[in-house]
Amino acid sequence: MKIKTRFAPSPTGYLHLGSVRTALYSWLFSRKAGGKFILRIEDTDSERSTQEAIEEIIASMRWLNLDFDEGPYFQTKRFDRYNAVIDKMLLQGTAYKCYCSKVRLDALREKQIINGEKPRYDAYCRDKQYRCPDDPSHVVRFRNPEKGLVIFEDIIRGQIIFNNQELDDLIIRRTDGSPTYNFCVVVDDWDMEISHVIRGEDHISNTPRQINILKSLGAPIPKYAHVSMILGKDGKKLSKRHGIVGVMQYRNDGYLPQTLLNYLVRLGWSHGNQEIFSIDEIQSFFTLDKINKSACTFNSEKLQWLNHYYINHMPAEEVAVYLEWHIINMGIQINNGPQLKDIVKLLRKRCKTLKEMAESCWYFYKDFHNFNATAANKYLQSVAKQPLQTVRDELATISLWTIQNVHDALQDTIDKLGIRMNELGMPLRVAITGCGVSPAIDLTVYTIGKARSVKRIDMALDYIAKKEKSVNDLFTCIGETAPWKNF
């Protein structure tokens, strides 16, 4: 059997996590079987579909590396084909024109509700097309079998049975001539030779209708797998209310695509107790029947934990490629600073996201003219002058800039002055980073580089001198001696 799956999102908003998980399962299933995977944009709802959403879908697939062999196909470009199939069905009698007015349908519905029946079309026009053949205001309905059952074997859920009496004659073409959603899906799955339809469980009720139409067309019936929902911690369907946004927002927030893929595949699918999977492992272990029938719960802490794991375990060079996007986005030029893979190595233990990493590494690339006021107030004091001056001179004389030589310069400074490392470390950190937080000070100095470090220490010394002078001037102005001059 030729395996072919599809991802068929409707471009009506963000591409959310549930949709991406379905896409991932479809992609994995076809890749593992050596089959094909296609992307089909279901954009028939012209009021809700947007170009922005289409672009977001394609960008998300690219970012996650879910490559497709065909497409993107667009349903709006295939209306001629759908209408040709409908015209043929009209000739064959598997579909019919319905002239029922809205008033009649509303009254029917109301009566059914009052009688405690499920509202459904009563097939009034089924055999009465001759009544007003020239009236253009008609819809076309599918002639659904009146009796019998629709039975299908869902790969995830097992056998599912629907009674045909519960399914009414579905509208397949509207009054304005446009084909309806369920019909387009059927023709597409047929034309595109889809062997396995893997989609959200919210489509289960569409499946018997689609199977009936496929049967009437003499088309093969694909196999179906309906994936369960993702819930928030409160047990409700995951939505914006839970702070959940589109997939690309996860990229913007500093998640790696590897994290998201690993997290999503594991959500509702398992292979023993294994939590971390490379994409190759996922491909070799993945089977549809191991997908959980019940809904699963989204856990943002676990996602963050996994991201931290990937940031720390993926080769630094690979993480650097994704970090670069964030840094460039922040408007930081990276060509006059350390290599990004070194930044990754330096910061990865302390960062859970790449955004955090990008935000805490700017001082390796960007010069600054002001120190963080709180940090400078605390650490750039007169007492720091001598340690800073001494370490500046030590660093300036290093001819071979290595971590060891930088480390030795710092050690020599504290030995020479008989001070503790902290008395040098904190003023030096503020001097060279502009703020009070950085990785180990020797590594930070080393990574910032010699010329930049020396220049920034000079700036800090200048800052201290100016501060002293302004206090001095203030005391001179009120006719006193600055208190420290008395010592």
Ligand code: GLU
């Ligand atoms: N377009 C549908 C959706 O976005 C999917 C339909 C299908 O997979 O059959 O929910």
